[in-house]
Amino acid sequence: MGDLFPTFHWTNFLIIPGVLIGSVVHELGHAFAAYYLGDYGQVERGKITLNPMRHLSWIGLFSFVLIGIGWARPIEVNPRRLKPKYLGLTIVSVAGPMVSFTFSLFCLMLSLTIAAVLVYSSGLSTDEVLAFLLPVGTDLPQSLDLQAVAMALTIYMASASFWITFTSLIPLPGLDGFILLTSLIAYFRHRQKKPAVTPTPTIHRDPSTPFKPINLYERRNNVSDIHFKIGTEFHEDNKFDDAIARYRQAINNDQRFGPAYVNLGLAYLGKGKRREAIHAFRGAVQYADDQKSKQEAWYQLHQLSEVSPVAENAEDSLNKLGSLPWTDTRPRPNWVSLGINLGLLLVGGIITYGYVVTSLIHLLRT
Secondary structure (H helix, E strand, O other): OOOOOOOOOOHHHHHHHHHHHHHHHHHHHHHHHHHHHHOOOOOOOOEEEEHHHHHOOOOHHHHHHHHHHOOOOOEEEOOOHHOOOOHHHHHHHHHHHHHHHHHHHHHHHHHHHHHHHHHHHHHHOOHHHHHHHOOOOOOOOOOHHHHHHHHHHHHHHHHHHHHHHHHOOOOOOOOOOHHHHHHHHHHHHHHHHOOOOOOOOOOOOOOOOOOEEOOOOOOOOOHHHHHHHHHHHHHHHHOHHHHHHHHHHHHHHOOOOOHHHHHHHHHHOOOHHHHHHHHHHHHHHHOOOOOOHHHHHHHHHHHHOOOOOOOOHHHHHHHHHHHOOOOOOOOOOOHHEEEEEEEEHHHHHHHHHOHHHHHHHHHHOO
């Protein structure tokens, strides 16, 4: 490759993993902000994850490599679920660029720290050490290719994250800067005079959008949610008939309301009606539009299968299973898996860079 491209070192391809890592960091900033402000759909959409395939836009990646401007796969945010609504949209839109910029500074400081350690330990000049941090020629020794990869990767991660931050803040339609500007205008207008009808945020369908607010039909509309909450209160007081009536009202208003199906089945168990409970749990598996309700329904069906219908204490066992409603309906990320993966990445990075710097110092001294 050196003969064909005398001014292009192969480590320049590290911009690709740099963009992947930068995109994950950027979109996680948006997703975490939206989740903590009330849009729990980020869990259902699989956005709170370290898997780069969940955040990658192939077109955005190629655009970044070719022209230096790119984007990740946009997250979907429902402004109606954010609290506060307009200010929450502002916070979500600015969270991605802030996290990207912070990560860019961290990578830059890491690169400069490595350079300082090498200059101090090897006795070489700053220019000679910087050749390993950002190689642009083809005269590097073959034995130092691994070190060149590790040193250059931090620079490319810093560069990619910085440009992701910069381009996302441009106030053009479809970019974070435009969302930030319009949400701030809407927020201040809302503070000055509360409108009689809440303005509906527009849908940005531009494929280059790194952050996309949506305005979809509220899956759990106010009527169904009210019936569900009243039903859980009746359920907790063991008023199963009233609870069943409320859960059915919730389902009639929203046929994909998974938690209502699950609690309907539990209320039937509280009354000792096994067949009706099974039918309700199967309804959750078939019609619910959230995975957590489906998983809970399968769990209840498994628990129910362990209770023999001909046992002497069958009715007591059914009453025990359905005595309390299911209230933990909020989708939650797999924090344990996320923490373990993040910890492994950090430990692996520390070990790798410690080994690389140590071996590079040894090679330079010899």
